[in-house]
Amino acid sequence: MTSDAAAKPLSLTIATRESQLALWQAEHVQALLAARGHGVQLLGMTTRGDQILDRSLSKVGGKGLFVKELEVALEEGRADIAVHSLKDVPMELPEGFALGCVMEREDPRDAFVSPRWASLEDVPQGGVIGTSSLRRQVLLAALRPDLRIEPLRGNVNTRLRKLDEGQYDAIVLAAAGLKRLGLHERIRAIFTPEQMLPAAGQGALGIEVRAGRADLIEALAPLAHQRTWLTVTAERAVSRAMGGSCSMPLAAHGQWQADGTLHLRAAWGELQAGAPLVNAEGSAQVATLAEADALGLAVAQRLQSAGARGAH
Numbered sequence: 001m002t003s004d005a006a007a008k009p010l011s012l013t014i015a016t017r018e019s020q021l022a023l024w025q026a027e028h029v030q031a032l033l034a035a036r037g038h039g040v041q042l043l044g045m046t047t048r049g050d051q052i053l054d055r056s057l058s059k060v061g062g063k064g065l066f067v068k069e070l071e072v073a074l075e076e077g078r079a080d081i082a083v084h085s086l087k088d089v090p091m092e093l094p095e096g097f098a099l100g101c102v103m104e105r106e107d108p109r110d111a112f113v114s115p116r117w118a119s120l121e122d123v124p125q126g127g128v129i130g131t132s133s134l135r136r137q138v139l140l141a142a143l144r145p146d147l148r149i150e151p152l153r154g155n156v157n158t159r160l161r162k163l164d165e166g167q168y169d170a171i172v173l174a175a176a177g178l179k180r181l182g183l184h185e186r187i188r189a190i191f192t193p194e195q196m197l198p199a200a201g202q203g204a205l206g207i208e209v210r211a212g213r214a215d216l217i218e219a220l221a222p223l224a225h226q227r228t229w230l231t232v233t234a235e236r237a238v239s240r241a242m243g244g245s246c247s248m249p250l251a252a253h254g255q256w257q258a259d260g261t262l263h264l265r266a267a268w269g270e271l272q273a274g275a276p277l278v279n280a281e282g283s284a285q286v287a288t289l290a291e292a293d294a295l296g297l298a299v300a301q302r303l304q305s306a307g308a309r310g311a312h
């Protein structure tokens with residue numbers, strides 16, 4: 001902790017998906033590492049999640065579909081690190097892999113995008129909203145039970161194109177992805193966490209490494225953002241305790257309070273019409289990853305006591 005000496009310059013390769021957002025994220029990490037004297041190349045790859053575009057991800061297994069191929073590249077030594085949207089990273093990494101770094105969070109909230117309407121309240125009765133996320137479906141149904149929710153898959157640009165083709169009145173997607181791609185002007189409204197509680201890890205980037213690579217973990221340390229790391233650890237602990245992945249209708253979102261505690265909220269729902277949302281929350285002084293985990297577990301237990309059912 002006392003040494004300011006920079007990590008020894010490394011020559012390393014980043015494994016990345018090839019969607020515009022994934023490339024933006026990988027290039028962002030590349031630039032930050034290059035500014036610290038490291039030589040950094042990108043290795044672009046296609047994942048199962050990128051190939052399966054016709055079905056909802058929750059129906060094809062969900063877990064880790066955007067991550068597995070990148071891990072194979074790390075395992076085979078073709079790449080050294082993988083940059084992920086943390087939201088897409090399974091709660092349990094496979095044996096031998098670790099999160100080397102969690103970076104400062106972009107906006108974690110969900111965005112309302114529409115060529116016609118300024119906000120969800122303005123959409124007329126029976127309007128069509130595009131999203132394939134089960135979490136967004138249940139939260140939207142709670143806000144506006146009269147609307148129709150239709151599947152919408154594909155990367156950010158594909159989703160915007162489908163909206164512009166007129167298949168939907170509006171779509172809901174992560175503000176972070178739009179902002180990173182310079183598409184903020186498409187955002188008509190941002191949902192507050194009270195309206196639509198974000199997904200665990202939404203807006204944060206995680207960098208995965210092979211667990212033994214102390215050289216990489218040292219090189220990545222300056223990119224880490226401790227508060228974000230603690231927050232997303234608590235959020236992800238809720239999902240883990242629920243047996244969850246991105247394929248569960250579950251939200252978990254932490255916010256730091258003025259008194260220095262972390263306030264964690266979670267919501268769970270069922271897709272059945274009229275089913276009520278289950279909510280739970282908790283606050284704690286959180287200074288270590290273990291304390292963040294404990295807060296997440298406590299909130300998950302409250303969620304289950306209130307009627308939420310996990311996947312196991």
Ligand SMILES: NCc1[nH]cc(CCC(=O)O)c1CC(=O)O
Pocket residue numbers: 085086087088172173174175176177201202203204205
């Ligand atoms: N599931 C796809 C995905 N993974 C991460 C993001 C957005 C960026 C982020 O959360 O960091 C998105 C798109 C979306 O949900 O709209």
